[in-house]
Amino acid sequence: MESMNFLAILAAAISALVVGFIWYNPKVFGTAWMKAADMSEEKIKGANMAKIFIMAFIFAILLAMSIMPMVIHQMGAFSLAQGELGVQPSYEAFMAEYANEFRTFKHGAFHGVLAGIFVALPILGTNALFERKSAKYILINTGYWVVTMAVMGAIICGWV
Structure with a gap:
């Protein structure tokens, strides 16, 4: 069965913070977001930023883990081929033939955008x-x- 690549999940989670740092920068969408969200500098300064970033990182890890089966089709093959008595021989044959099919950054980004x-x-x-x-x-x-989900999907799917 396709196992979790914890380094890819960690990298994808970090990418969410990096994209957010860029996206919500005042020179990109930060100023417009603050106005649309009715956010002020005082509200931002009064927040516990360590708690916010730690929780955001934990949430990003959970999201990266949930994106994995969306972008790696081989994970679905295991559940399809698994019978009551365990893994069917057809699964091993399928994985021998198609283990690395659609395992590209581009394919992962596509499914990330769709998600x-x-x-x-x-x-x-x-x-x-x-x-x-x-x-x-x-x-x-x-x-x-x-x-963010496009970047996460690209990292998770393309990191074979």
Whole structure:
């Protein structure tokens, strides 16, 4: 069975923080996000940033682990070939033939973008609607997650 590549998961989790550092920089979308989120410098300075970054990193690890089966198709093959008595011979044959198929950075990024659009957008969009946030707020935050999930997917899928 395809095992978890913990170095790829760690790198993908770190990438979420790096993309966020760039995305929410005042020279990129930071100033627009602060206005759309009704955030001020005082609110930011009053926060426990160590706690925020530690929790963000933990959440990024969880996200990286959940993206793995979305971007690595071979993980689904194991559950399809597993019978009541264990792994079927067809699984070994499948993995011998296709173990590295679609294991590229490009393929992982593609599935990461799809996950961002079809998972992150509906979740963030629904929350933002009930919070009475603007379309700009939704687009900035969803854009971050689409890019982040693309990078995470690329790292996880391409790191063979």
